[in-house]
Amino acid sequence: MDCNQQVSAIVQQAKACCVVMRQLGSATKSGVLLEVARQIRSRGDFIQQENRKDLEFGRSKGLSPALLERLELTPKRIEEMATGVEEIVALPDPVGEVTRMWRRPNGMQVGRMRVPLGVIAIIYESRPNVTIDAASLCFKSGNVSVLRGGSEAAHSNEALISVFRRACVAKGVPAEVVSSLGTTERDAVQALLKMDAYVDVVIPRGGKSLIRNVMENSTIPVIKHYEGICHLFVDRAADLEMALRLTVNAKVQRPGTCNALETLLVHREVAAEFLPKVCDALTQAGVQMLGCEETRSICPQVKSATEEDWSTEYLDLILSIRVVRDFDEAVAHIEKYGSHHTDTIVTRDWETAHRFVQQVDSSSVMVNVSTRFSDGFQYGLGAEIGISTDKLHARGPMGLEELTTQKFIVFGNGQERT
Amino acid sequence: MDCNQQVSAIVQQAKACCVVMRQLGSATKSGVLLEVARQIRSRGDFIQQENRKDLEFGRSKGLSPALLERLELTPKRIEEMATGVEEIVALPDPVGEVTRMWRRPNGMQVGRMRVPLGVIAIIYESRPNVTIDAASLCFKSGNVSVLRGGSEAAHSNEALISVFRRACVAKGVPAEVVSSLGTTERDAVQALLKMDAYVDVVIPRGGKSLIRNVMENSTIPVIKHYEGICHLFVDRAADLEMALRLTVNAKVQRPGTCNALETLLVHREVAAEFLPKVCDALTQAGVQMLGCEETRSICPQVKSATEEDWSTEYLDLILSIRVVRDFDEAVAHIEKYGSHHTDTIVTRDWETAHRFVQQVDSSSVMVNVSTRFSDGFQYGLGAEIGISTDKLHARGPMGLEELTTQKFIVFGNGQERT
Numbered sequence: 001m002d003c004n005q006q007v008s009a010i011v012q013q014a015k016a017c018c019v020v021m022r023q024l025g026s027a028t029k030s031g032v033l034l035e036v037a038r039q040i041r042s043r044g045d046f047i048q049q050e051n052r053k054d055l056e057f058g059r060s061k062g063l064s065p066a067l068l069e070r071l072e073l074t075p076k077r078i079e080e081m082a083t084g085v086e087e088i089v090a091l092p093d094p095v096g097e098v099t100r101m102w103r104r105p106n107g108m109q110v111g112r113m114r115v116p117l118g119v120i121a122i123i124y125e126s127r128p129n130v131t132i133d134a135a136s137l138c139f140k141s142g143n144v145s146v147l148r149g150g151s152e153a154a155h156s157n158e159a160l161i162s163v164f165r166r167a168c169v170a171k172g173v174p175a176e177v178v179s180s181l182g183t184t185e186r187d188a189v190q191a192l193l194k195m196d197a198y199v200d201v202v203i204p205r206g207g208k209s210l211i212r213n214v215m216e217n218s219t220i221p222v223i224k225h226y227e228g229i230c231h232l233f234v235d236r237a238a239d240l241e242m243a244l245r246l247t248v249n250a251k252v253q254r255p256g257t258c259n260a261l262e263t264l265l266v267h268r269e270v271a272a273e274f275l276p277k278v279c280d281a282l283t284q285a286g287v288q289m290l291g292c293e294e295t296r297s298i299c300p301q302v303k304s305a306t307e308e309d310w311s312t313e314y315l316d317l318i319l320s321i322r323v324v325r326d327f328d329e330a331v332a333h334i335e336k337y338g339s340h341h342t343d344t345i346v347t348r349d350w351e352t353a354h355r356f357v358q359q360v361d362s363s364s365v366m367v368n369v370s371t372r373f374s375d376g377f378q379y380g381l382g383a384e385i386g387i388s389t390d391k392l393h394a395r396g397p398m399g400l401e402e403l404t405t406q407k408f409i410v411f412g413n414g415q416e417r418t
Numbered sequence: 419m420d421c422n423q424q425v426s427a428i429v430q431q432a433k434a435c436c437v438v439m440r441q442l443g444s445a446t447k448s449g450v451l452l453e454v455a456r457q458i459r460s461r462g463d464f465i466q467q468e469n470r471k472d473l474e475f476g477r478s479k480g481l482s483p484a485l486l487e488r489l490e491l492t493p494k495r496i497e498e499m500a501t502g503v504e505e506i507v508a509l510p511d512p513v514g515e516v517t518r519m520w521r522r523p524n525g526m527q528v529g530r531m532r533v534p535l536g537v538i539a540i541i542y543e544s545r546p547n548v549t550i551d552a553a554s555l556c557f558k559s560g561n562v563s564v565l566r567g568g569s570e571a572a573h574s575n576e577a578l579i580s581v582f583r584r585a586c587v588a589k590g591v592p593a594e595v596v597s598s599l600g601t602t603e604r605d606a607v608q609a610l611l612k613m614d615a616y617v618d619v620v621i622p623r624g625g626k627s628l629i630r631n632v633m634e635n636s637t638i639p640v641i642k643h644y645e646g647i648c649h650l651f652v653d654r655a656a657d658l659e660m661a662l663r664l665t666v667n668a669k670v671q672r673p674g675t676c677n678a679l680e681t682l683l684v685h686r687e688v689a690a691e692f693l694p695k696v697c698d699a700l701t702q703a704g705v706q707m708l709g710c711e712e713t714r715s716i717c718p719q720v721k722s723a724t725e726e727d728w729s730t731e732y733l734d735l736i737l738s739i740r741v742v743r744d745f746d747e748a749v750a751h752i753e754k755y756g757s758h759h760t761d762t763i764v765t766r767d768w769e770t771a772h773r774f775v776q777q778v779d780s781s782s783v784m785v786n787v788s789t790r791f792s793d794g795f796q797y798g799l800g801a802e803i804g805i806s807t808d809k810l811h812a813r814g815p816m817g818l819e820e821l822t823t824q825k826f827i828v829f830g831n832g833q834e835r836t
Contacts, residue, residue: 018779019753019777022776022777022779023776023777096776102798104796104797104798108787108791110797110798113775115779117809117810118779118809196633200809200810201809201810215614215637216637219633219634221639221640221808221809221810222639223810239832242832245832245834246832246834249834249835253834253835253836335437344828357531357827358440358441358514359437359440359441361436361440361533361536361825362825363825363826364825364826364827364828365825365826365827365828366827366828366829366830367828367829367830368829368830368831368832368833369526369828369829369830369832369833370833370834370835372834372835373526373828373830373833373835374826374828378522378835379522379528379826379828380520380522380528390639391535391536391618391619391639391823392535392618392619392639392641392810392811392823393810393811395823395824395825395826396825396826397826405809405810405813406813407779407780407781407782407783407813407814408781408782408783408792408797408813408814408815409775409782409783409784410762410782410783410784410785410787410791410792410797411784411785411786411787412784412785412786412787412791413786414657414660414663414664414786414787415786415787415788415791416663416664416667416671416788416790417667417671417788417790417791417796418671
């Protein structure tokens with residue numbers, strides 16, 4: 001069987017499971033997920049044993065200690081995965097919710113009901129715990145998942161998927177509701193992206209080349225999880241003490257995430273007062289700063305930023321800083337260089353805050369809070385499959401609801417159209 | 419300038435207008451649309467003159483009288499276009515609506531606000547009135563549109579777009595908020611489909627080859643408007659008189675639409691009683707029938723259906739008929755051969771109706787009404803850009819709300835993430 005036939009067989013089996021999944025009640029789904037959590041715990045040794053194969057291979061390939069650390073499944077992390085599944089069990093099941101229903105003049109009732117999307121393919125380059133998160137969220141929302149993780153976590157991912165599938169079978173649900181696409185064949189992804197007859201949506205989470213490849217080759221609808229070039233704008237009417245706290249928090253609290261701050265914009269009227277303070281605080285926090293000429297004339301320790309810096313996602317303790325003439329220049333900078341992910345303003349002026357919310361077109365637009373809050377858990381959505389940087393269907397943090405679609409339901413008593 | 423550069427220039431100008439469009443208030447947008455309606459009326463002669471060029475070209479190419487009739491812009495149709503724009507003015511503006519807002523434990527408020535999608539490209543093969551409908555709906559929802567109509571209506575479409583743009587300019591809004599991609603260059607569509615940096619969504623409305631081309635070549639998110647292979651299932655507990663009325667209505671009232679009935683499924687227990695009556699009524703209405711062997715054993719006048727017939731959208735006075743063993747076979751038939759557009763059941767049994775609504779995965783699932791109601795106006799959505807056959811973002815009739823996306827808005831007073 002060639003690669004194309006293998007992938008085709010996997011997605012056809014996945015599609016065939018949709019009819020079963022659509023009819024599973026919440027209680028059954030919860031029973032399966034609790035069994036998944038139980039088996040993650042009871043089969044922790046097996047999971048660690050497979051994980052060690054990835055760690056050894058990673059070491060032999062010369063992976064950095066930081067990456068090896070990310071990859072490792074310690075007993076604590078295995079327990080966290082099990083707890084994560086139990087938290088998903090506790091969330092409300094979105095399937096079957098009638099979000100609205102209204103009556104038409106002819107007596108016919110029209111409503112919208114949440115239903116699963118169908119088969120969801122997820123292509124990701126992340127820690128192995130994403131495998132269990134993604135499979136559990138898809139399952140809870142009545143979807144069948146086809147997972148393709150990074151090659152560096154191949155054994156760990158396969159082990160986790162096998163644990164998930166065993167739990168399904170133990171509860172009488174077909175194993176094929178969760179599948180692995182494998183990781184060795186590079187052609188498998190290319191083949192998958194053409195299977196629009198069987199796969200309803202593909203979610204790529206990762207770097208530019210992964211995302212670009214999916215966009216260019218997929219005939220399946222795509223929801224991208226892409227980079228965050230997030231801005232914080234210190235308005236002339238900002239509480240400068242608050243601006244300093246939020247800048248440091250947004251940059252330093254966890255710099256490797258997509259909602260961490262990458263560019264600080266400072267209104268010219270407060271630059272001379274604010275910049276020395278914030279540069280001191282950032283220096284103390286170990287942040288390297290790259291700035292425009294005006295920033296450097298105030299803080300000579302800041303290195304010079306290139307044009308490219310304004311559109312770079314550092315994911316590290318690096319921050320670019322720019323002084324702007326006024327509000328409009330700040331908004332124009334965000335429009336030109338940003339990635340429309342998360343942008344925040346610090347201001348005490350009501351009118352300025354209002355204009356920022358209206359004019360900035362990003363998935364999260366904030367006033368007087370840290371960009372780091374742009375996250376499904378922080379927003380109270382309960383859990384997230386990721387943060388969509390697309391505009392269609394899901395924008396920003398994607399929870400269980402975004403893993404469903406809505407069909408129209410129409411109830412009548414013999415209405416004909418005239 | 420080659421074709422690629424031309425298209426690139428058009429979509430870049432369109433993108434640049436998004437900032438302006440985002441900030442237009444409802445009153446300004448209504449003013450522009452009322453001016454569009456006024457100019458459609460006052461420039462009716464010009465519109466008709468350009469339309470005659472298409473009609474002459476169509477005649478010379480040997481277009482059928484039915485197609486020429488569809489293409490013609492009579493004074494009555496021009497007046498209907500103007501009235502249609504005025505009806506869109508009267509609809510509520512979706513932009514800026516905060517659909518939900520909640521408070522988090524740290525005091526931060528999180529909400530979702532409707533905002534325009536951005537630049538919408540629409541590729542269609544339809545009557546020229548779609549040009550004005552589509553441009554008006556996109557404009558009302560704060561979007562910039564790039565339109566590509568069929569070549570047979572090229573002059574009419576260009577004339578209508580020029581009228582729309584003159585009305586914009588007369589009200590101080592840039593003409594580029596509505597653009598034509600032209601129709602002569604076939605390569606223009608191929609170039610457009612790669613302009614993901616400037617176009618936010620592409621909506622293809624038309625036949626299989628158009629849709630397939632867009633799916634296979636677009637790097638831009640796509641919302642398809644594709645075929646409707648709609649079913650009516652006559653359950654054993656059906657009110658047979660109602661089933662007969664709804665079958666005839668769904669097939670005959672306007673057979674050329676995507677929500678017209680294509681396949682009638684009849685429960686075996688009522689087939690002997692129902693089929694002769696419905697076949698008589700359909701014959702009287704001029705419908706040609708193609709059936710399974712069991713149907714033909716009851717109604718010998720019905721011709722034999724091929725396997726292909728079950729997945730054919732006739733868009734004509736032709737109906738395929740199949741006797742099914744039971745409810746499950748009916749649902750399995752719809753799953754296998756349907757296009758997940760609109761499917762209805764006729765039954766008096768509550769449990770059966772309930773199961774149909776749960777198990778059939780179509781954009782509209784109905785009980786005891788005609789499939790012909792699957793339509794934005796009939797559902798009370800006010801207007802529709804079309805009927806999406808996709809699951810992501812918009813499923814079924816797409817109104818103004820589906821031409822928007824929702825961004826998160828977050829208001830705080832200095833919250834940091836810990």
